[in-house]
Amino acid sequence: MSARLGASLSFLDWMQGVQTAMEQVLDRFLPTLTQVPAKLHEAMRYTALDGGKRVRPLLVFAAGDLFDTPLPLLERAAAALEMIHVYSLVHDDMPCMDDDALRRGKPTVHVKYDEATALLVGDALQAQAFAVMSDAVGLSELDAVATMQRQLGMVQLLAQAAGSAGMCGGQAIDLASVGMTLSLAELEQMHRLKTGALLRASVMLGAMGGKTLTAAESAALDEYAGAVGLAFQVVDDILDATADSATLGKTAGKDAADNKPTYVSILGLGESQALAEKLRGNAHQALAPFGDKARRLRELADLIVQRKA
Amino acid sequence: MSARLGASLSFLDWMQGVQTAMEQVLDRFLPTLTQVPAKLHEAMRYTALDGGKRVRPLLVFAAGDLFDTPLPLLERAAAALEMIHVYSLVHDDMPCMDDDALRRGKPTVHVKYDEATALLVGDALQAQAFAVMSDAVGLSELDAVATMQRQLGMVQLLAQAAGSAGMCGGQAIDLASVGMTLSLAELEQMHRLKTGALLRASVMLGAMGGKTLTAAESAALDEYAGAVGLAFQVVDDILDATADSATLGKTAGKDAADNKPTYVSILGLGESQALAEKLRGNAHQALAPFGDKARRLRELADLIVQRKA
Numbered sequence: 121m122s123a124r125l126g127a128s129l130s131f132l133d134w135m136q137g138v139q140t141a142m143e144q145v146l147d148r149f150l151p152t153l154t155q156v157p158a159k160l161h162e163a164m165r166y167t168a169l170d171g172g173k174r175v176r177p178l179l180v181f182a183a184g185d186l187f188d189t190p191l192p193l194l195e196r197a198a199a200a201l202e203m204i205h206v207y208s209l210v211h212d213d214m215p216c217m218d219d220d221a222l223r224r225g226k227p228t229v230h231v232k233y234d235e236a237t238a239l240l241v242g243d244a245l246q247a248q249a250f251a252v253m254s255d256a257v258g259l260s261e262l263d264a265v266a267t268m269q270r271q272l273g274m275v276q277l278l279a280q281a282a283g284s285a286g287m288c289g290g291q292a293i294d295l296a297s298v299g300m301t302l303s304l305a306e307l308e309q310m311h312r313l314k315t316g317a318l319l320r321a322s323v324m325l326g327a328m329g330g331k332t333l334t335a336a337e338s339a340a341l342d343e344y345a346g347a348v349g350l351a352f353q354v355v356d357d358i359l360d361a362t363a364d365s366a367t368l369g370k371t372a373g374k375d376a377a378d379n380k381p382t383y384v385s386i387l388g389l390g391e392s393q394a395l396a397e398k399l400r401g402n403a404h405q406a407l408a409p410f411g412d413k414a415r416r417l418r419e420l421a422d423l424i425v426q427r428k429a
Numbered sequence: 430m431s432a433r434l435g436a437s438l439s440f441l442d443w444m445q446g447v448q449t450a451m452e453q454v455l456d457r458f459l460p461t462l463t464q465v466p467a468k469l470h471e472a473m474r475y476t477a478l479d480g481g482k483r484v485r486p487l488l489v490f491a492a493g494d495l496f497d498t499p500l501p502l503l504e505r506a507a508a509a510l511e512m513i514h515v516y517s518l519v520h521d522d523m524p525c526m527d528d529d530a531l532r533r534g535k536p537t538v539h540v541k542y543d544e545a546t547a548l549l550v551g552d553a554l555q556a557q558a559f560a561v562m563s564d565a566v567g568l569s570e571l572d573a574v575a576t577m578q579r580q581l582g583m584v585q586l587l588a589q590a591a592g593s594a595g596m597c598g599g600q601a602i603d604l605a606s607v608g609m610t611l612s613l614a615e616l617e618q619m620h621r622l623k624t625g626a627l628l629r630a631s632v633m634l635g636a637m638g639g640k641t642l643t644a645a646e647s648a649a650l651d652e653y654a655g656a657v658g659l660a661f662q663v664v665d666d667i668l669d670a671t672a673d674s675a676t677l678g679k680t681a682g683k684d685a686a687d688n689k690p691t692y693v694s695i696l697g698l699g700e701s702q703a704l705a706e707k708l709r710g711n712a713h714q715a716l717a718p719f720g721d722k723a724r725r726l727r728e729l730a731d732l733i734v735q736r737k738a
Contacts, residue, residue, distance in 0.1 A: 151593050156618075160593050160601040211552060216523075216544035235525035236604050239548070240597050243520060243555065247592030250559045254584040268577050275563040275584050283556030284460050284469050288549050292469040295545050309465075 127185075131419040135178060142177045142198060143169060149199045149252045163233050163241045164248075168206045171224035171369075175352070175424070176201040179322035182416035183341070187330030192259050193267070197274060197325035200249040204282045205318060207245035210238050212291065218374070225369040246282070253278055270332075274325050281321035290314025294380075302381040308350065315356075316349030323348075323417070336409070343406035344417060351399035352424050357382035358392050359429065367429050400425040436494075440728040444487060451486045451507060452478060458508045458561045472542050472550045473557070477515045480533035480678075484661070484733070485510040488631035491725035492650070496639030501568050502576070506583060506634035509558040513591050514627060516554035519547050521600065527683070534678035555591070562587055579641075583634050590630035599623025603689075611690040617659065624665075625658030632657075632726070645718070652715035653726060660708035661733050666691035667701050668738065676738050709734040 126134045146168055151161045177198035184194045213220040213228040214235060221231050230238035253275050259267050280286055290313030297310060323345040327333060333341070357375065361384045365372045375382045383392045403421035407414040435443045455477055460470045486507035493503045522529040522537040523544060530540050539547035562584050568576050589595055599622030606619060632654040636642060642650070666684065670693045674681045684691045692701045712730035716723040 155594065157593070157598050157601040157605070159605065160598060164593065208552075211548055214548065216548060237601070239520055239523065239525060240601050240604075243517075243551070244593040244597035246552065246555050247588050247595075247597060250584060251588035251592055254563075254581055254588060256581065256585070265574055265577075268574075268581050272563050272565065272577050272581050272584075275559060275581070276565070279556050279560035279563060283560060284466070284473065284553040285464065286556075288553035288556060289466050289469060292466040292546070292549050295549075296466070296468065 134416065138178055138181045139174050142174050142202065145195045145199050146202060150248065160240060160244060163229055163237050164245055166232065167210055167229050167241060168203065168245065171226065174202065176205055176318060176322040178420055179319060180326035182420050183323045183326030184330065185416050186327050186410055186413050189326060189330035190262055193270065193329035194326060196252050196255060197329060200253040200278060201318060201322050201325065203245045203249035203252065204278065207242040208287055211242040214238055220371055222365065222371050250275060270329055273328060277321055277324055281317040286313055286317030290317065297381060299379050300381070304386055307381055307383070307386060311350060311353040315353055316346065319349040319352060320345035340406050340409055344403050347399045347402040347406065348421050348424055351396050351403065354383045354392055354396045354399065355425060355427065357384045358389065361389065363429065369429065396425050443725065447487055447490045448483050451483050451511065454504045454508050455511060459557065469549060469553060472538055472546050473554055475541065476519055476538050476550060477512060477554065480535065483511065485514055485627060485631040487729055488628060489635035491729050492632045492635030493639060494725050495636050495719055495722050498635060498639035499571055502579065502638035503635060505561050505564060506638060509562040509587055510627060510631050510634065512554045512558035512561065513587065516551040517596055520551040523547055529680055531674065531680050559584060579638055582637060586630055586633055590626040595622055595626030599626065606690060608688050609690065613695055616690055616692070616695060620659060620662040624662055625655065628658040628661060629654035649715050649718055653712050656708045656711040656715065657730050657733055660705050663692045663701055663705045663708065664734060664736065666693045667698065670698065672738065678738065705734045
């Protein structure tokens, strides 16, 4: 599906179009079963394909609308971000972390295979993400110098978002916070890194593949991504407290069972719902300068706040 | 230390110069303790600094001599490769893999901290490696377009070498081979991925930072790197069977205890030593086209075969 062709579609059709396209894109960018070692590649494909809401790819494609980012760069960014996200889930589910047996409705990798395989699947998916993001094959019809410059910047931003100043840093703070009483500000900082950094990177990579962003454009997208990222986590906490495992495709009620601080445990359910709604408003406001080109980003902010799983 | 200044030094002085410089380079490219989360950054620095023979950085700097690769690119490549190498050791030492308590003469990360921290330290070091490799800060005095093109190619090669077609793939084959009888060809394939891919990447990154390699230059360096990579592993197996833990800085005799196939277990000690010597000759032969510019690469081949730890 071309990003531009999708302009006439309803939001639901657009979303399903991106999700379907992502299965093909991931299939194309993952190692095949005919390559050695087959078992590792099977496990990488088991966890990365056929599952997930693909929130990060949706943000990439929606942000790509802003500046008509070329499809090959959108595909690379979306696949790379999803690989980083999936690897983090595989490692996060391991016994030494959250010790979870169910993910996206399927047995987690260390349950389906073994712990050592889960460790290597995560490690290899992270490396593959950077191989995809820096892949120059099939980009020859684009302006070579501008594309190289953007790709290098995208690698840099992805690495920062995935590392100790982003996702891994948030995981470390999360680990250290189990059983502790966090203030709202501390909880927010943890989530800004743990899930927020990668969601922000999704918006930024989608946009910066199309042009070098001005400071004002960066700031507006930052504000949007910050609001959506926090809203995503607030809603996650609400769903963990209110939905069942079958609906979520993962174990519900884990946060309370693990004695983890959440928005619901700090603010209560009603105030958490009000906060999510306020953040949705902030996200819309931040997009005002982009006019109709930001339609998909607006619709995604709505989806993230109103989702049921 | 500038790569070119080192030309008049003895091999030992040159080697120690690179090793000392690498501590400073890694210190500069690792997150500081004043950045959040401090404990994760402390653990990353604990395992990455002040230890190791820095074989990969030595190969980067030696290969950089061939085409006068600019120092900022050599430093980035060397730091990134060492971070990938160190992360792989941290994960490899975890209980679900080799379960080792001693590394470079110090407690391993999961022993000194805990398993979850070891998992995150490895994950964050891999991300940091790609952040460093794609870092554009301080490169402005170089030709911008050529440098971008080289950096993007270096990110791509590093990602391939680290992932499932390289280091992670070799680890997976290694895991699957415990307790099995491997042929010499199967053992060689495992090592070509597990340690060979990153050693080859060291040579290639050091060289390609200086120019776009011709097919003949690539082939010659490939042959050198292949010989040195295998020799490295043969000597590792010889040392594991003959040296003690204090000399190695890690647990000796692990391979036999773990029932792992090695060159010594398949070929015997004498034939293994003869093979290492033959590979050293092959490495020297491959470097013939480069003349005196390949002096450090020659000396490194000698070091790798003649080392005692």
